[in-house]
Amino acid sequence: MASDRRGNPEHRGRVTVSECPVHRGEQCAPRHRVTTWPVDGGRVKDRCTCTCGRRFPVTADGAAEHLVDPIDPGGAVEVPPGRGATWTMAADLPPDAGSPIASPGVVPVETPVLHVATEPVGAVTREIKALVKHMVRVMHRAPGVGLAANQVGVGLRLFVQVHKGAAPEAMVDPEIRASDGTWTYTEGCLSLVLDDAHAPVDRPRRVQVRARTVHGEVVEVTADGILARILQHEIDHLDGIEYVQRLVGEHHDRVYGLMADAGLDVDCVPPTPY
Numbered sequence: 032m033a034s035d036r037r038g039n040p041e042h043r044g045r046v047t048v049s050e051c052p053v054h055r056g057e058q059c060a061p062r063h064r065v066t067t068w069p070v071d072g073g074r075v076k077d078r079c080t081c082t083c084g085r086r087f088p089v090t091a092d093g094a095a096e097h098l099v100d101p102i103d104p105g106g107a108v109e110v111p112p113g114r115g116a117t118w119t120m121a122a123d124l125p126p127d128a129g130s131p132i133a134s135p136g137v138v139p140v141e142t143p144v145l146h147v148a149t150e151p152v153g154a155v156t157r158e159i160k161a162l163v164k165h166m167v168r169v170m171h172r173a174p175g176v177g178l179a180a181n182q183v184g185v186g187l188r189l190f191v192q193v194h195k196g197a198a199p200e201a202m203v204d205p206e207i208r209a210s211d212g213t214w215t216y217t218e219g220c221l222s223l224v225l226d227d228a229h230a231p232v233d234r235p236r237r238v239q240v241r242a243r244t245v246h247g248e249v250v251e252v253t254a255d256g257i258l259a260r261i262l263q264h265e266i267d268h269l270d271g272i273e274y275v276q277r278l279v280g281e282h283h284d285r286v287y288g289l290m291a292d293a294g295l296d297v298d299c300v301p302p303t304p305y
């Protein structure tokens with residue numbers, strides 16, 4: 032996407048636009064939307080990402096729709112209680128040892144922390160920021176497109192994702208507020224690296240997620256397509272759900288057969304279709 036900027040010199044330096052500056056609406060459509068409330072209650076930022084990848088400030092007629100009206104935190108952002116305030120890396124970050132069925136630094140299916148709901152983070156401390164850095168490194172090394180904290184052995188509610196131009200790289204205490212549509216897309220997981228374990232999963236096509244950034248801002252992200260898919264896969268992890276639990280029919284039978292052949296206890300991933 033960086034090459035777009037160089038290829039469109041007439042738009043260089045433009046800071047205030049109300050629609051996509053690349054194609055001006057011919058082939059472009061607003062796709063993702065991020066509303067950000069600053070910590071101190073200052074001006075709310077509202078931006079869209081176009082189908083072409085460019086971001087632009089939202090106006091009423093150029094905006095991707097919120098699925099439900101955003102909750103305005105109003106004034107200073109409140110930080111809920113959570114374990115983040117006292118959590119330390121030394122406490123439960125596992126060694127970087129690999130597992131034959133997981134990416135390096137990632138815990139495999141059957142690890143208890145993957146199969147229970149994670150705890151709220153609350154305050155984002157230096158230690159939490161260090162955890163985020165570690166997770167980003169592990170994600171890129173895999174390489175993967177998203178990674179939940181419990182996949183690195185830490186039972187806290189936060190994840191990282193690669194589309195940081197469209198949504199925050201790290202989302203803390205995320206919750207899905209609304210979803211719509213259905214889309215089938217093939218998923219895999221860094222905690223289950225078995226040949227042929229990728230399989231199509233039906234999920235909502237769009238989601239609206241509320242979370243905090245590592246800087247303490249509240250964000251509401253309305254995401255479509257692959258970004259929406261990543262957010263849902265990672266939030267499922269934070270709820271203790273592995274993508275295989277969403278599989279149905281022949282895909283369920285095939286992947287559960289592969290897991291059983293690999294010696295995994297499939298009772299830890301009970302089917303949980305929508």
Ligand SMILES: [Zn+2]
Nearest residue numbers: 051059081083
């Ligand atoms: Zn565009």
Ligand SMILES: [Zn+2]
Nearest residue numbers: 219220221222
């Ligand atoms: Zn996963």
